[in-house]
Amino acid sequence: xxxxxxxxxxxxxxxxxxxxxxxxxxxxxxxxxxxxxxxxxxxxxxxxxxxxxxxxxxxxxxxxxxxxxxxxxxxxxxxxxxxxxxxxxxxxxxxxxxxxxxxxxxxxxxxxxxxxxxxxxxxxxxxxxxxxxxxxxxxxxxxxxxxxxxxxxxxxxxxxxxxxxxxx
Amino acid sequence: xxxxxxxxxxxxxxxxxxxxxxxxxxxxxxxxxxxxxxxxxxxxxxxxxxxxxxxxxxxxxxxxxxxxxxxxxxxxxxxxxxxxxxxxxxxxxxxxxxxxxxxxxxxxxxxxxxxxxxxxxxxxxxxxxxxxxxxxxxxxxxxxxxxxxxxxxxxxxxxxxxxxxxxxxxxxxxxxxxxxxxxxxxxxxxxxxxxxxxxxxxxxxxxxxxxxxxxxxxxxxxxxxxxxxxxxxxxxxxxxxxxxxxxxxxxxxxxxxxxxxxxxxxxxxxxxxxxxxxxxxxxxxxxxxxxxxxxxxxxxxxxxxxxxxxxxxx
Numbered sequence: 057x058x059x060x061x062x063x064x065x066x067x068x069x070x071x072x073x074x075x076x077x078x079x080x081x082x083x084x085x086x087x088x089x090x091x092x093x094x095x096x097x098x099x100x101x102x103x104x105x106x107x108x109x110x111x112x113x114x115x116x117x118x119x120x121x122x123x124x125x126x127x128x129x130x131x132x133x134x135x136x137x138x139x140x141x142x143x144x145x146x147x148x149x150x151x152x153x154x155x156x157x158x159x160x161x162x163x164x165x166x167x168x169x170x171x172x173x174x175x176x177x178x179x180x181x182x183x184x185x186x187x188x189x190x191x192x193x194x195x196x197x198x199x200x201x202x203x204x205x206x207x208x209x210x211x212x213x214x215x216x217x218x219x220x221x222x223x224x
Numbered sequence: 225x226x227x228x229x230x231x232x233x234x235x236x237x238x239x240x241x242x243x244x245x246x247x248x249x250x251x252x253x254x255x256x257x258x259x260x261x262x263x264x265x266x267x268x269x270x271x272x273x274x275x276x277x278x279x280x281x282x283x284x285x286x287x288x289x290x291x292x293x294x295x296x297x298x299x300x301x302x303x304x305x306x307x308x309x310x311x312x313x314x315x316x317x318x319x320x321x322x323x324x325x326x327x328x329x330x331x332x333x334x335x336x337x338x339x340x341x342x343x344x345x346x347x348x349x350x351x352x353x354x355x356x357x358x359x360x361x362x363x364x365x366x367x368x369x370x371x372x373x374x375x376x377x378x379x380x381x382x383x384x385x386x387x388x389x390x391x392x393x394x395x396x397x398x399x400x401x402x403x404x405x406x407x408x409x410x411x412x413x414x415x416x417x418x419x420x421x422x423x424x425x426x427x428x429x430x431x432x433x434x435x436x437x438x439x440x441x442x443x444x445x446x447x448x449x450x451x452x453x454x455x456x457x458x459x460x461x462x463x464x465x466x467x468x469x470x471x472x473x474x475x476x477x478x479x480x481x482x483x484x485x486x487x488x489x490x491x492x493x494x495x496x497x498x499x500x501x502x503x504x505x506x507x508x509x510x511x512x513x514x515x516x517x518x519x520x521x522x523x524x525x526x527x528x529x530x531x532x533x534x535x536x537x538x
Contacts, residue, residue, distance in 0.1 A: 082249070102250035104443055106316060115319045121249040122320070123242075126264070169315070190442035191314025 064128055068093065069137025083127045084108045084119035087134060095135035095164045099193075106192035109165035110134045116169040116191070135164035138171060146216070147171055147209035156205035158196035166192045170206045178213040180206070225270050229390040229415060231263050237414045239263050243271075243286050244321040246313070247329050255340040256330070256352055271324065271419055274298065280422040285324025289374075290315070292323050302381060302423060303538070304432035304451060308373040311436065314443045323374055324418040327385065327398075331368035331406045331474055332445060333512045335359065351407050359512045366406030369471050369512045375402065376451035376468035376476045377434050381427040387416040395422075402475035406512075409474045430455050433534035435527050436471075439515065446471040447515050448523055450503075450531045460490040467499070467531075469524065472509040479503050479528075496532045500525035 059078035066073045068091060075090050084101075087093040087110070099107030101120050108120040111133040119127075138145040147170055150156070157163045166189060173180055173188040180188070185206045186199075194202065232239055240259035242248050243266055251257045265271055271286035274295050281301055283292060292298055293310030312318055312326065335349045335358040348354030351366045359367050375398065383398045398421075402409055412418065436449040448471050455463035465486045470476035481502050489495055504525040509517045 102253055103246055103317060106314065106443075109316055116316045117319060118246075118316045121245055123245065123249070123262070126245075126266070188315060191316040193443070 062125070064124055066091075066124075066127055066132060067130070068132045069134060070131075077124055079125075081124045082120055083110070083112075083117075083122040083124050083132070086124045086127075087119060087132075093134050093136050096168075097161055097164060099161065104193070105162070106165045106169065107162055109168045109192060111168050111172050114172060114175060116172045116188075118191075133168070133171075135167055138167060145171065145209075146212040147174065147206065150205040150209040150212065151202075154201045154205040154208065156197060156201040162192055162194040162196075166194065166202060170202075170209075174206070174210055174213060178210050178217065180210055182207060225268055225388060225417070225419070226390075228263050228265060228268060228417060229388065231261075232415045233390050235261050235263075240414075241265050241417055244288065244325050246317045246321040247325060251330060251337075254338065254343075256336065265417065268417075271417075276425065279425050281425060281428075283323055283421045283423070285327075285418045285420055286322050289318040289321050289323060289326060292374075293318065301425065301428040302377075302432065304377045304434040304453070305374060305381070305423075308377045308434045308436075308449075308451070312373045313445075317443075323421060326372045326374045327378075327401070327418055327421070328410060328412060329370075329372040331366075331409050332371045333359065333366075333368035333406065334514050336368055359510050367474060367510050367512050368406035368409075369473060369509075370402065370409055370475050371445045371471050373434075373436065373446060373449055376449050376470045377432070378421065378423065379468045379476055379478060380432060380451045380453035380466050381423050381430070383421050383423045385418055386420045386422070387412055388419045389413065389416040393419075399478060404474050406474040427453070431535050431538040433531045433538050435531040435534065437520075437523050437527055447513060447520055448472065448509075448527055450524075450527045452528075452531050452535055454486075454491070454535060456491065462486045462489060462491055462495075465491075465499075467503065467528065469503065469507060469528075471513070472507055472520070477506065479506060481506075491532065491536060496529055499532060500528040503528040 061076045062079045077086050097107035099105040103118050103121040109116050110119045113130045185203050239261035242262045272284040274283050289309045289312050293306050299306045336351050350357040357363045378398050385396050385401050387394050430453040432453040434451045436446045438444040438446050450469050452467040454465035465482050467479040468476050507524045509520045511517050
């Protein structure tokens, strides 16, 4: 059966994108092969490894097992959308400072899972960080440096919030 | 709801329902499921909501496992269910996967959950596209393992499942929902939708506990799960007790002979050992999962003991 193309409207990293994609495409395939957003990785491609994690309406979601039509009408944030015009997200800085990325393949997914947690709370316990990242496989770091980076980014976000308040 | 079942009739049952898709999509990628159409259930309002009504806790089938795990009502009334739902796979999968989907989870086997290429090299298997079971090598019955976390807990709590088809709605006690056939291990017909799970509130007075064995503490499917619940009087006398194990055969197994042993006695260390031994006698896992069957069997009394000890302090 030939692939049927459909028009989908996606809100990716705050941009509205309208594209024609084969109907059977997953969100990950659409991001990588139609929108050129290759930050989200195609690892196991069956929902085990977490390398394809994106933030869908604030929740870490495996884009490799999400049919693209399920993402219509929802907000999709990928690793490309984490930094702003002023520079990287504090968590990305922390990954750099703590050596939390080695080969880097799991990093985009881990950043997305961790930022979804930091959006909920900027004072997570180490255990909460561990649990939030329990669906992301990393075979290089042994996780310690990743947890260190998330904890230090949380602290940075608390400081920034404090400075924002006193500035006003 | 009517639209969903109507669409299923229209596509002559070559379609499949999808809610979270966490089991269905990987299985489609492996060509284990080959539906012509998918009917999305996520936005069907009748399938959502967790609330108490008429002596039951009613859980809409499309509630995600994450939602069930963190729901205050579930945590308070049925902590073992919250525990089981909160330990399915990993966080992202619990954000998408639903409790209805967990009930309908396809059985799993070393020779089944593989790519089409892999399976083809072996001449396929009894469950899909082939005629031989590679586990039993002679058997004409599929022995793929039921691998879901919440059903054993729901069984110890006496839950009921509501199924809705195009014509009628029916309620099935969860112990009758599963059958011992690895090819299709539930009584749900392809046109039916699991709409809700009802757990009697009276079960909330029972002590309950849950434990599972898996290779890693996250992401992996269970190699063994044990759920128990019991009524224990103030002086420690057991009034009733039941246990369910799964991830061994095609359906969850309600452990038998526990009543004779424990009712009227206290749940002390010796009793726990005897119950664990009784469980061990009944469980005979096959080589249907990648981990050694003898070791999984040896872990049965270990995990039954652990879960009974949890029950003491529950």
